Amino acid sequence: MSGEEEDSQIKEFKLLGILDVQKTPCARDAILHGAGGSVAAGVLHFLATSRVKRSFDVGFAGFFLTTLGSWFYCRMRNAKLRVQQRLIQEGIKNKVVYEGTVLDPTKKPKPEAPSSPS
């Protein structure tokens, strides 16, 4: 138990003291994508215009938009996976319940045997 607490304390990393990027799903990827987008946008703008302050502003806007976009995309993907996971779980549970009965979806209908002439 104390080992687990030590692990969780070592791994915890909170940005601005509030956002734990290690434990929150999609947070780490979103922030990293945002950082990359920020650097790319800022450098490109500076190379095009040679304006330092404005390039910083563009860089920050790039961080904001890239983080937001990456975050929403990842969360949407995770939400779809969660729905699929629940459907699969329900399917497995129902398979166990209905196995061998008339309602078994995996049961193939038996071909009708031809009636023999009397």
Add this chain to the structure above:
Amino acid sequence: MAHPSQLGFQDAASPIMEELLHFHDHALMIVFLISTLVLYIIVAMVTTKLTNKFILDSQEIEIIWTLLPAIILILIALPSLRILYLMDEINDPHLTIKAMGHQWYWSYEYTDYEDLGFDSYMIPTQDLTPGQFRLLETDHRMVIPVESPIRVLVSAEDVLHSWAVPSLGVKMDAVPGRLNQTAFITSRPGVFYGQCSEICGANHSFMPIVVEAVPLEYFENWSFLMLQDA
């Protein structure tokens, strides 16, 4: 249960609590981004050498700082309302339990099939056995079958109480003379702790709630034994 100096939520044990955790992460990311934006603007304003004493208005920034907060609020409100309505759904519960608040203990009644009722007092610290949790354990737990929709009717016999189990995402006020309803499904077996969440007197902090989710056959055995002891 909560561990010492915990700041975040406990692990979710019900689908609703999972949804609440995800919504919290979503709202926190938005808060984080707004905070970085404000921090950046403050730094930019403090370090700028540009001044103009004669600015009266600016249409562009007015539009931005009107539309952007509106969009952000919509992005927060939509998932929030979704969860709000999800929490209100009561989908054909398998079991109904009445939780009655008293000063200073909870009593539970399982009256769907037989008349089963018992009181749930906190175990005093001096009577705890090694491994039990201080101020959280009770002599009788509310045992429920796992992965079954459970309806809990909450009320009180004397003063206001509140029946809360954080890991299940459940909190409902216990009001004398009123019957409040809540429902949940436990996703996994386990023991889930909560505490009274409405000030109710001297021992308000000493009337905990313990919910134990077990497989159905264990629940049937437990209810049979409890009826025999009654």
